[in-house]
């Protein structure tokens with residue numbers, strides 16, 4: 011008898027489906043959460059008979075169970091662990107461990123694709139096109155490559171997985187993969203998937219208004235509380251806020267945090283690791299420990315959510331050479347403008363910030379990261395401009411009264427302009 015212990019996500023269940031197609035009624039599949047696995051393995055090994063073949067996919071076991079499996083393998087030769095997480099690479103030290111993160115051509119692996127190749131290589135599974143398509147969809151989804159390749163089918167396969175029970179999903183897929191020449195959704199599945207897509211869109215729209223921004227361990231984090239649709243949320247919020255290093259999705263009830271990033275230079279599995287979790291560079295998770303609760307929940311509770319950039323503006327437009335206007339919850343006013351080619355400046359509350367930027371995007375990145383600012387609506391922009399205009403008229407009147415200062419004009423020395431120096435000179439719109 012084969013005994014498969016695998017993850018309870020799409021990639022893990024993909025392995026379960028392959029095992030059932032390969033071994034039919036000669037396999038028992040158990041789906042586990044990351045934290046639930048070790049207990050199951052321990053209990054199983056206590057009772058295992060020597061003809062039981064234990065396979066673990068898409069999950070890691072702890073040190074004690076590693077020893078137990080190793081002992082069992084020495085005795086029976088019947089154990090295998092197949093995984094694709096880089097946190098599991100140490101299992102390659104064992105004859106029964108097979109961990110591979112990347113294919114030779116640079117594509118990332120998934121447990122389902124590795125397990126498929128293993129079964130085919132052992133002659134336990136007959137390769138076919140429908141199976142290959144299914145395995146590739148699971149791999150694309152699990153590695154996030156679906157995003158880059160814009161593969162909606164992979165995303166929809168995962169959506170379907172979450173909409174129906176694991177048993178129902180297993181049964182539907184196993185049947186289809188053995189009977190059809192290629193993989194596709196049936197009419198019923200297509201219909202419920204379309205409905206689900208609309209629902210997710212509405213959910214994400216609501217949640218983006220709840221995100222707060224802060225720095226944790228010198229990383230800029232967007233924090234949002236949500237129980238569902240973590241991938242969609244993490245992805246949308248990440249793309250919408252490229253100045254944020256990673257998105258933390260809090261599930262206080264479930265005592266869990268999901269971490270997502272769209273950036274190649276950030277590895278959220280490292281962040282998760284600090285709190286006893288793990289996962290991939292772009293998507294990982296960890297338990298909501300006391301320490302994490304303090305950092306992510308308590309200390310951020312009073313922060314006002316970020317406002318999305320105004321999107322219906324006609325005048326206050328990003329990157330406009332005449333300048334554009336940002337604001338934040340601290341009632342700071344920011345004016346971003348170009349002074350020369352490759353030189354952008356920011357005025358904060360009418361004082362020029364010392365740092366300059368070569369592009370608008372760079373300036374905006376600085377603003378959003380350090381001042382949690384958003385593009386203001388046209389009305390606020392117009393208010394700001396008219397105030398600045400009044401100030402500059404006042405300044406001209408003062409100048410007329412005192413005459414134009416020259417280097418030798420000592421009467422001018424005591425004069426302090428009512429307006430900060432940055433207000434004068436080459437500010438584009440004040441001419």
Ligand SMILES: [Mn+2]
Nearest residue numbers: 021068121152
């Ligand atoms: Mn996986």
